[in-house]
């Protein structure tokens with residue numbers, strides 16, 4: 001199925017065995033948490049959520065304080081992470097699972113280079129747990145209501161005209177309107193009534209093992225799977241990408257964690273993820289792989305501030321001092337935790353303040369794995385090893401373009417031979433309520449039309465002095481105001497010349513539910529129900 005693009009994501013816990021020929025090359029353990037805020041993590045300043053295992057990575061490795069997601073939204077950010085390129089260069093971000101048939105699995109990770117997969121190929125959603133509310137119904141309700149109001153009005157008018165004898169309205173027309181409306185209504189009701197069965201599905205490799213997905217112990221099960229993978233691959237170089245389903249809503253935590261944190265279910269889920277990270281690190285130690293494994297930890301974007309449950313509980317995290325959150329290009333939407341650990345090769349306890357991007361992971365991993373970068377495309381990321389090993393003091397990147405979906409939202413300029421880090425906004429989201437820190441009326445901030453304020457000249461900040469983005473500069477407060485904007489504008493034009501038009505992934509054809517692509521583990525008469533995860537015995 002296809003979902004609205006701004007919540008479409010690829011939350012997958014999956015693993016891949018890299019085809020490295022030399023055992024001297026490191027293993028990779030890449031960890032991504034979903035929607036975790038930079039302010040939720042102990043080593044980035046949180047005092048009340050307990051994340052000792054994530055903090056351990058900072059103590060034993062490198063901590064980036066200005067690590068930037070390539071987009072403030074899960075799907076494009078992940079697309080950039082996987083490709084080392086700006087998400088605008090790939091048209092398709094959220095791929096779903098199938099192309100032509102319900103079992104071709106054309107978009108399955110195993111069709112794209114991964115050897116082993118455990119996880120979900122759709123997004124995690126509130127709607128996946130009964131009682132957690134819906135992200136759709138509120139938004140879709142007004143469109144559905146409008147459709148039915150219009151149909152009803154048309155019908156009523158036709159009947160009235162026909163009855164009054166003004167015009168002879170063919171009964172066929174009335175019949176068509178009634179049938180089409182009922183069919184549409186039927187499909188919509190069917191989709192939402194069976195939401196969990198249709199959209200919340202757990203897979204191992206090409207097999208659907210739970211439909212609908214059961215959230216009980218899910219973080220533990222992902223952990224179990226990852227540990228098993230490390231154990232059974234300890235003699236061959238591997239790349240394991242553990243992409244937690246949490247702490248995106250729907251939130252859940254297992255018995256050992258529920259009610260244990262100071263921050264409700266959000267804190268419980270975060271602390272369970274931290275526990276899981278600890279299990280992975282312990283397994284590396286037990287398998288004597290700690291010095292042979294590069295560990296990377298991040299989040300796909302900033303915390304989703306507007307996530308408030310139907311009962312009013314805060315289900316979104318915290319972005320520390322930074323403004324805004326997920327779905328905005330304010331620092332709160334894109335500045336994420338970024339930790340690297342490789343004992344013996346990287347100094348422990350090192351802190352790097354230079355801007356870096358999650359697009360940098362791809363070239364860094366390729367370099368360390370001894371693979372050449374693809375030559376047939378532009379790679380926007382830079383190898384981070386020279387920076388982390390102290391060979392360079394400044395990042396190779398001078399400009400970073402911050403997109404909100406396909407719209408260029410802001411540009412960051414890490415000016416050479418200067419401590420300033422300029423950030424110019426072409427537009428900013430209209431917060432609602434006005435004095436709040438997010439778009440609470442619409443659940444996310446959108447990046448077009450009446451949802452934004454366009455700035456000409458762009459809104460300019462110096463992040464080195466104003467990381468909270470409180471005081472936009474003016475020609476009076478910044479003598480080089482217009483030169484700075486000119487340089488940024490020039491860089492933007494140069495960047496734009498490297499872009500090529502790609503398919504619009506937001507087209508109706510991409511978004512609409514296609515019943516014939518629907519995955520189903522049993523026959524339709526058995527209601528697509530399966531549960532095999534618990535009786536699975538790991539080899």
Ligand SMILES: *[C@@H]1O[C@H](CO)[C@@H](O)[C@H](O)[C@H]1NC(C)=O
Pocket residue numbers: 216217254255534
């Ligand atoms: C979840 O894990 C706990 C403790 O490990 C166990 O007691 C419980 O039965 C598990 N629940 C399921 C549904 O497997």
Ligand SMILES: *[C@@H]1O[C@H](CO)[C@@H](O)[C@H](O)[C@H]1NC(C)=O
Pocket residue numbers: 039040045046047048049263266267316317318320
């Ligand atoms: C720690 O994280 C919690 C949960 O997101 C948040 O409520 C709290 O404000 C954070 N504390 C700090 C000091 O940022």
Ligand SMILES: *[C@@H]1O[C@H](CO)[C@@H](O)[C@H](O)[C@H]1NC(C)=O
Pocket residue numbers: 288291343344345
């Ligand atoms: C790993 O590397 C660290 C730092 O070089 C070293 O102190 C430690 O002894 C090494 N551990 C193993 C198991 O090789």
Ligand SMILES: *[C@@H]1O[C@H](CO)[C@@H](O)[C@H](O)[C@H]1NC(C)=O
Pocket residue numbers: 416417
């Ligand atoms: C930065 O300063 C160095 C040495 O002072 C100089 O060689 C270099 O050209 C300068 N770079 C830029 C971009 O101005």
